[in-house]
Amino acid sequence: MTRPDILITGASGQLGALTIAALRRRAPDARIAGLVRRADAAEALKAQGVEARMGDYTDTESLAAAMQGIDRLLLISSNEVGQRYVQHRNVIEAAQAAGVGFVAYTSILRADSSPMELATEHRQTEELIAAAGLPHVFLRNGWYSENHAMGVGAALEHGALAGAAGQGRFATASRADYAEAAALVIAGGTVAPGTALELAGDESFTLADYAAELSRLAGRSIPYADMPQADYAALLKGAGVPAVMADILADSDAKAAGGALLDDGKVLSGLIGRPTEPWQQTLAGAVAAMEAA
Incomplete structure (x- = not known):
C-alpha cells in the first residue's frame, strides 16, 4: 500500500471514526492510516x-513503528484520565523521533487558562508539543452535546436532571462537528501552524434549559435539580460512576457555573463552513433512540 501521509490515533473510537470519514470526504486524495489496538x-x-x-x-515500540x-x-487525546500525560508524551516523543512534520491535538476549551481539573493534562500535553518544536495546531474542543x-436515561428514570452547574451555560457541539474540524486541520491548508482553535457550539444553554427541552420531548416534567459539587459527585458514585470520573464530572459542572464551558466566538462553525448541530437536535436523537430501544 502507498505510504500514508496522515495518521489518526484512536482511529476506532467515536471521534476517530468520524474524523476518518470526514477526512475521506474532505480530502479524498489523502493517504490515511489509523492507529488501533485491536485486530x-x-x-x-x-x-x-x-x-x-x-x-x-x-x-513505545509500537508507536515508533506506527510513526514511520x-x-x-x-493525536486524539486518551480517555484514561490521570494517565493522559504519560501516554501523550509517548506519542509525541515517537512522532518527534520519526520526523513527523505536523501534529494536531484534540485539547479542551481554553486549555491554557481553564480552571477545570480536566484541563490539566491537556495543558501539559500542549506544553509538551510546543517544547518538542513540532509544528502544531491545538483543537481546543468544548463540551460534546453527546456528553449531556x-x-x-437516568434523568427520565429518576424524573429529574441532576447537576452542579447552577446557571452556567454550555456551548456544546456534536462529536461530528468536532470531527469535521479535525479533518480540515489535519488535511492541511486551512489553519496556520501555531494556532490554538477555541472550538464550541453556536448556541448555549443552562441545564435548566436542557431539562425544559427534555420535558417537552418526554411529555412530562423533568426538572433540573441543582446540587453542591460534593453532593453531585456522591450521586454519580452511587450510580456506579468510577470515583475519579465522578469527581471530574462534578468539577466540570461546578467550573461551568463560572463560564468554563461557554464560548461565543463561533470559530467552529466558521471553520467547518456551516452551523454546528443544535443541541436540541442531539437531545431529540437521544430520546428517540431510547424510545426505539
Missing part, C-alpha cells in the same frame, strides 16, 4: 480502504 478494529479500517497500524499509547513515514499526525445526552 478487529484493524480489519474494520481495512474494509474502508484505510491502512491500519497497530499501536498503544503505553507501548508519517507526515501529519492527529448520555444522562438522558
Whole structure:
C-alpha cells in the first residue's frame, strides 16, 4: 500500500471514526492510516480502504513503528484520565523521533487558562508539543452535546436532571462537528501552524434549559435539580460512576457555573463552513433512540 501521509490515533473510537470519514470526504486524495489496538478494529479500517497500524499509547515500540513515514499526525487525546500525560508524551516523543512534520491535538476549551481539573493534562500535553518544536495546531474542543445526552436515561428514570452547574451555560457541539474540524486541520491548508482553535457550539444553554427541552420531548416534567459539587459527585458514585470520573464530572459542572464551558466566538462553525448541530437536535436523537430501544 502507498505510504500514508496522515495518521489518526484512536482511529476506532467515536471521534476517530468520524474524523476518518470526514477526512475521506474532505480530502479524498489523502493517504490515511489509523492507529488501533485491536485486530478487529484493524480489519474494520481495512474494509474502508484505510491502512491500519497497530499501536498503544503505553507501548513505545509500537508507536515508533506506527510513526514511520508519517507526515501529519492527529493525536486524539486518551480517555484514561490521570494517565493522559504519560501516554501523550509517548506519542509525541515517537512522532518527534520519526520526523513527523505536523501534529494536531484534540485539547479542551481554553486549555491554557481553564480552571477545570480536566484541563490539566491537556495543558501539559500542549506544553509538551510546543517544547518538542513540532509544528502544531491545538483543537481546543468544548463540551460534546453527546456528553449531556448520555444522562438522558437516568434523568427520565429518576424524573429529574441532576447537576452542579447552577446557571452556567454550555456551548456544546456534536462529536461530528468536532470531527469535521479535525479533518480540515489535519488535511492541511486551512489553519496556520501555531494556532490554538477555541472550538464550541453556536448556541448555549443552562441545564435548566436542557431539562425544559427534555420535558417537552418526554411529555412530562423533568426538572433540573441543582446540587453542591460534593453532593453531585456522591450521586454519580452511587450510580456506579468510577470515583475519579465522578469527581471530574462534578468539577466540570461546578467550573461551568463560572463560564468554563461557554464560548461565543463561533470559530467552529466558521471553520467547518456551516452551523454546528443544535443541541436540541442531539437531545431529540437521544430520546428517540431510547424510545426505539
